[in-house]
Amino acid sequence: MTKSDLVEKLSEKVTTLTKKECEEIVETVFENMKKALHKGEKIEIRGFGSFTVRLRRAKEGRNPKTGDKVAIPEKRIPFFKVGKELRELVNC
C-alpha cells in the first residue's frame, strides 16, 4: 500500500470528504509527524506504536574502495517501536 492507496481507501470510507481533502489530511498527518521528530519529540500512537529519535554517536569508517579512514559524524536516527496490539495483529 502506498500513500495514494491510503488516500483512495480513506476517501471511499469517509464519504463526506473529497479525495483532494483526504490527500491533504494524509499529507498534514505525516508532515507533522516529521516535524515532531525533527524537534526531537517522541510520537506515541496508541495501538500502533511509537517513534523516537535515537542518537548514533560519531565513529570512524573506511572508504571501502580506497581503504582510507573517514570520520562519520554523530547523527540522529528515527526509530519505530511496534505497539503491542499491532505486534500481535501482524503475527496471527
Added chain:
Amino acid sequence: MTKADLVDIVYEKAGLSKKEAQEIVEDIFDTLKNTLKAGDKIKISGFGNFVLRDKRPRKGRNPQTGDDIEITARRVLTFRPSQILKAFINEPPQS
C-alpha cells in the same frame, strides 16, 4: 506528540468538526493496521516503509533460568525510514 495532537492539527487545518477530525485520524491508523494485518507492506513516500518480515524459529535461552527454549516462527514489523526523513531530522532547527 500523541494521536490527540494530530487530531488538533487536522482540526485546525482542514475546517472539520473536532469529531470528524478525530474520525479521520483514527481511520488513517486503522487502515494502516488492517493493511499490515493482511500481510501487505506500506510505503509512505517522504516518510518511510513499514515492512513485514517472516522470522524462522530459532533457539534461545531464558536469561533468568538459563533454560534452552525455542523461539517460535513469527512475523514482525519493521519501519525503514526514508532518506528524506533521515536527512530532515538531522537538519538544524527552523529550516
